Amino acid sequence: xxxxxxxWNVNSVRTRLDQVGAWLRAEAPEVLCLQETKVADELFPxxxxxxxxxxxxxxxQKAYNGVAILxxxxxxxxxxxxxxxxxxxxxxxxxxxxxxVISASIEGVRVLNLYVPNGSALTSEKYPYKLExxxxxxxxxxxxxxxxxxxxMVGDFNIALESRDIHxxxxxxxxxxxxxxxxxxxxxxxxxxxxDVFRVFEPESGHWSWWDYRTxxxxxxxxxxxxxxxxxxDLLACATGCVIHKRVRGNEQPSDHVPVVVHLAWPPEExxxxxxxxx
DNA sequence: ATGCCTCTGTCACAGAGA
Numbered sequence: 220x221x222x223x224x225x226x227w228n229v230n231s232v233r234t235r236l237d238q239v240g241a242w243l244r245a246e247a248p249e250v251l252c253l254q255e256t257k258v259a260d261e262l263f264p265x266x267x268x269x270x271x272x273x274x275x276x277x278x279x280q281k282a283y284n285g286v287a288i289l290x291x292x293x294x295x296x297x298x299x300x301x302x303x304x305x306x307x308x309x310x311x312x313x314x315x316x317x318x319x320v321i322s323a324s325i326e327g328v329r330v331l332n333l334y335v336p337n338g339s340a341l342t343s344e345k346y347p348y349k350l351e352x353x354x355x356x357x358x359x360x361x362x363x364x365x366x367x368x369x370x371x372m373v374g375d376f377n378i379a380l381e382s383r384d385i386h387x388x389x390x391x392x393x394x395x396x397x398x399x400x401x402x403x404x405x406x407x408x409x410x411x412x413x414x415d416v417f418r419v420f421e422p423e424s425g426h427w428s429w430w431d432y433r434t435x436x437x438x439x440x441x442x443x444x445x446x447x448x449x450x451x452x453d454l455l456a457c458a459t460g461c462v463i464h465k466r467v468r469g470n471e472q473p474s475d476h477v478p479v480v481v482h483l484a485w486p487p488e489e490x491x492x493x494x495x496x497x498x
Numbered sequence: 499a500t501g502c503c504t505c506t507g508t509c510a511c512a513g514a515g516a
Contacts, residue, residue: 230515231505255515257506282506283514337516377516396516431516432503445516475504475516 222326222485223248226373226446228334228429228476232256232287236264238470243271246464248480249291250325252332254375256285263287278318286321286332286374295324301355304362310355319352327486328454329363333374335405338395346395349377350404357408364412370451372413375429375476377445378405380415383424384444396445413449416481417461428463429476437468448481457483 225248229235232253243251259281268275272291278299279285288294300315301308319334338349363370379397382388391397427442436442448461464478
């Protein structure tokens with residue numbers, strides 16, 4: 220069986236509804252995680268996705284942020300925010316005001332969809348917020364690991380972890396989305412639990428998931444790779460590919476991000492040693 | 499380069515994004 224999990228920061232799900240629909244019809248992944256839906260829950264366009272065979276679970280707010288998981292397969296155990304797994308955490312509750320985290324179990328995989336704060340600038344008060352958020356993510360992942368479920372953590376991370384993830388590392392390293400503190404915070408949160416599946420298949424630079432609207436970045440192909448898919452070891456072993464759907468950035472009125480899709484051979488083949496209780 | 503473009507909310511811009 221194939222399980223394809225996609226992530227896409229759509230920069231408004233309502234403005235991009237036709238494009239997302241067209242992409243789902245063409246690609247038909249089992250799961251699509253959206254970020255920056257920018258819509259209150261009561262206005263989310265459920266019907267358009269249901270018509271394409273997708274159920275949506277959502278955590279949105281007016282105008283800003285917002286995440287959703289769309290799935291053709293049954294969705295179980297939906298959690299919103301970090302607080303569900305961190306009931307006594309000093310930071311988790313307050314960080315939940317911005318709708319950036321949703322998770323659910325699909326086909327025995329814990330799918331965690333994140334919209335990591337951008338931070339704006341190193342001098343902004345939003346930058347320490349980003350670092351606090353990443354520290355809380357680390358505590359969340361520690362708690363999630365104790366659950367023992369295979370984990371696929373996807374989303375817009377707003378961080379390029381390495382030089383090869385930026386078109387001009389000499390100029391951009393050290394700035395927002397490429398500073399040492401945020402890179403270290405994400406690396407610490409990952410621990411040895413999770414691996415960036417795109418890098419299993421592609422070691423080279425020049426592969427981007429986001430092109431700035433403002434700088435003519437698409438025309439010059441001056442992008443960043445900030446949309447990531449991190450898998451636990453059991454899922455990494457089942458990954459057969461990871462693809463960035465670059466062409467979508469050339470659409471009319473595009474999002475500034477494009478979809479990233481991981482292909483998994485999942486569930487793994489039953490061991491042929493007679494533990495099949497179906498017989 | 500304090501910009502560039504795009505989106506939301508609300509109705510001429512302000513604020514946010516990355």
